[in-house]
Amino acid sequence: MRAWPAPEVPQLPVTGPPVALFDTATGAKVTTAPDGPARLYVCGITPYDATHMGHAATYVAFDLLNRAWRNAGHEVVFVENVTDVDDPLLERATKVNVDWTELAERETELFRQDMQALRVLPPDHFIGAVESIPLAVGLIERLQESGSVYRVDDDLYFSVTADPAFGQESGFDRDAMLEIYPERGGDPERPGKKDPLDCVVWRGPRDGEPHWDSPLGPGRPGWHIECAAIAREHLGVAFDVQGGGSDLVFPHHEMCAGHAQVADPSGPFAKVYSHAGMVAYDGEKMSKSKGNLVFVSALRNSDVDPMAIRLVLLRHHFRSDWEWLDSDLWDAVDTLADWRRALSLGAGAPAGPVVTEVLAALADDLDAPRAVAAVQAWVDATLGTTGLADTSDEDAALTIHALLDAALGLAL
Known part of the structure; x- marks a missing residue:
């Protein structure tokens, strides 16, 4: 699956x-220390509707x-993956x-356009669930060899x-998991399961639903195994x-980690799990099911x-x-x-301290509001509204232009 075109990003000095x-x-701040290229996996959309601000906030965050x-x-x-076959997509396609496949392709293309407009750097590997089926099958077969997979019908x-x-990624106890699981696609009450928290990795064929032939029998992969397989293939162990x-902390990321760690116990699925907050509208979390988008x-x-739009997210x-709030946009x-x-x-107020502060802010748990405040202080000083522009930097505008794009993704 193709991603969207990459913008030209200036190189900072x-x-x-x-x-x-x-x-x-761990519940603590961790300094990342990539061994070789930094490896990042971000869970993508299920393309049954357009990109809303909750999506945009997450993808802009990890773009930072x-x-x-x-x-x-x-x-x-x-x-980044695209879950281009899953229950919500199939249900929406039936309703409309x-x-x-047409719905998935249309909404994925709209997502590409939205990400390009917001200057989100494209993934090196943009992988759909359908094209990743062989990877998922291979991972399930490996789990079968370990004795961790069983059949129910x-x-x-x-x-x-x-x-x-299991449980270390989310930190949730069993009672919390059992409460959350059915709200996020789990089926704890299904007869025949060994444990209510066990998750489906291969869904057998249902009437009216797409399925694919495989050594496992006809069917399609579960959501969690899809991401685990794609990440293992393109990023390896302990990315x-x-x-x-x-909302992906449990069950999605917990299950992904479980699949990968049983298949290869040599290391954790990921070194750091980072999660973006939820965006509300009209007093409730923005979601497709509620329609407050x-x-x-x-x-x-x-x-x-x-x-x-991007600046609202960065604040x-x-x-x-x-x-x-619409007022925040204006x-x-x-x-x-x-x-x-x-x-x-x-020319303007000295740019050097702004560069230092913006880069330091973003290196500190992606503190975009602090970075935006530093830019605003420079703007106020340059426009003379604070009386701080006692010295002038002839190249200030060029430096700040480059900084805004390279660090914050704002092309002005």
């Missing part, structure tokens, strides 16, 4: 500091990580009377107890960061500057839960007008 992230598994690593001197291998299940580390929304494409089609720490539009006015002057 300085090197940023090592990047630290809050790790969900990609950029922070690059500015710290690392090469980056970035992998559209072929499921036409489906194959993974025994979570096969992974001694640097597993990223996604906080603000779509990136709808704003773009209304001639809203995509950089204003919230990526791990925080927050609510989208405030961002006005802010960018001030920033462009300051940049148009050419």
